[in-house]
Amino acid sequence: GAVVSQHPSWVICKSGTSVKIECRSLDFQATTMFWYRQFPKQSLMLMATSNEGSKATYEQGVEKDKFLINHASLTLSTLTVTSAHPEDSSFYICSAPTGGRAGANVLTFGAGSRLTVL
C-alpha cells in the first residue's frame, strides 16, 4: 500500500536552533499533506495543511512564523521549527490522502518525528 515516509524519526537540538522535518509520499503524489502534533499522553492535533504550489494553511493558534511549511514538490513537504524552545518539544506526524478510489479522505500517517529541545 501507499507509504508516507518521515525523517528524522527523532531529533535533539539546542534551544534557539531550527529543525527541519521531511515528509515524503512514496510511490504516489500528494498535492496536500497534513501536519499534526502530539504531546505526551495526549491526542493528535492538526497544526497545518500543506499545499503543493501554494501557501500552507494553519489552524487557529498555530504560529506560522514558528512552524514553516514548504510543499516543494508533489512528493515532499517539510516542516521547519524555527528558533525552537523546550515547549516545542513534541511528536510531529505528517499524513497524506491515500484513499485512491476509496476517497481522498482516507489518511495515511508517517512514523512521526520526536523533537526534544534542550
Add this chain to the structure above:
Amino acid sequence: GIQVEQSPPDLILQEGANSTLRCNFSDSVNNLQWFHQNPWGQLINLFYIPSGTKQNGRLSATTVATERYSLLYISSSQTTDSGVYFCAVIAGGTSYGKLTFGQGTILTVHP
C-alpha cells in the same frame, strides 16, 4: 467543531479476551478511521469506515452513522495489540483531510 469521545479511556485485558471500544461523535461525518498507535508512535490504519461494518482478521468495526457512533471489536487479544487506539473523523462539510481525533483508548494486554 465536531466532538469525538472515546471510551473506555483505559482497558486492561488478559491475553485471549475480547473487547469493544466505542467512539461517539457529535455531528455527521464523511470519514471515520480507526488507528492503532504502537509504542514507537506509528499510527497504523485499521479501518476506514464512515458507515457499515468491516472485518480484518481478529478486528472488526461497525459505524452507525445515523446514531453517530462507531465500535471497534478486538477478539482473542494478543500482547501485540497493546497500544493506543484512536478514532478520528472528518465532519461533513469540512475540508477534506482534516481529521479530528478522539482522546484514545489505552489498551494493555497481559500475557
